[in-house]
Amino acid sequence: MIDLYTWITPNGLKVSIALEEFGLDYRPHTIDITRGDQFSPEYRKINPGSKIPAIIDHDTGVTLSDSSAILLYLAEKTGRLLPASGPARIEAVEWLFWQAGGFGPTLGHAHTFLTYNPGKAPFAEALFAGETRRLYGTLEARLAGREHIAGDYSIADIAIWPWVSRFQRHVIDLGDFPKVQRWYLAMAGRAPVKRGYAVPHVTGEIPLP
Structure with a gap:
């Protein structure tokens, strides 16, 4: 347990x-x-x-x-x-760390400046709005020709998806990133993702573009 x-x-x-x-x-x-x-x-x-x-x-x-x-x-x-060894494992870990070192922290700051405190810090808003779009663009490029982020479905997908689920707080139209949108919706349809999204309590339906 x-x-x-x-x-x-x-x-x-x-x-x-x-x-x-x-x-x-x-x-x-x-x-x-x-x-x-x-x-x-x-x-x-x-x-x-x-x-x-x-x-x-x-x-x-x-x-x-x-x-x-x-x-x-x-x-x-x-x-x-997560692959047990070899290049496939390194690839999944790479994207796990990409989320931990860049995507997650940047989007967290985007929440602060773009959604919770708009108009208070124009420089920070512009900085994180630009960085947010750049990182979504990186994810879009990564998903070109791929169903998942790193080979088969992995903890890299699980780590990144919850941040994308806040796309409205990032002032992002997922329609501008069709490959991310396709991946996001496929993840949102998974039963374990739906159950996990309701922990520790239900906050509403998974946001859809």
């Missing part, structure tokens, strides 16, 4: 979707970051960094935070959704 400590953010959704895809038994625990639950003494014992998500795997005794690290751990635990 795995305890999942999470909230309704892209980083949280990555792990709940992965747990559903892997078919692992887990218990979700709500860490409401809008109320500051992540700073509670109880949660800090699990993750001193006060970020979500985090897991405790009672089968192995592992406590782990950082969504990308958790995805790698779960893939290796199950032997699924």
Whole structure:
């Protein structure tokens, strides 16, 4: 059994979707970051960094935070959704790290400036609007002639998709990126993705372009 400590953010959704895809038994625990639950003494014992998500795997005794690290751990635990070795594994890890180092952080800043604080910092808005479109363009180019981001369906797809699901907050029309839109809709139709999207609670239907 795995305890999942999470909230309704892209980083949280990555792990709940992965747990559903892997078919692992887990218990979700709500860490409401809008109320500051992540700073509670109880949660800090699990993750001193006060970020979500985090897991405790009672089968192995592992406590782990950082969504990308958790995805790698779960893939290796199950032997699924990540090639065991060779170039295919490196390719999937490359795109997992692309999400962790660029796509996710940039889109998180886009949320802050473009959706939650429009008009307050024009330079930052222009910077992150431009970077957001550039990164969507990178993803569009990557998906040319590919069904998935790195060979077969993998944790790279699972890591990137929840960020794209916030396309409205990025002020992005997915119609401008038809290959991303095709991939996004195919992912949105997967039953495990739908279940994972509703953890720790339902916030509405998956956004559709």
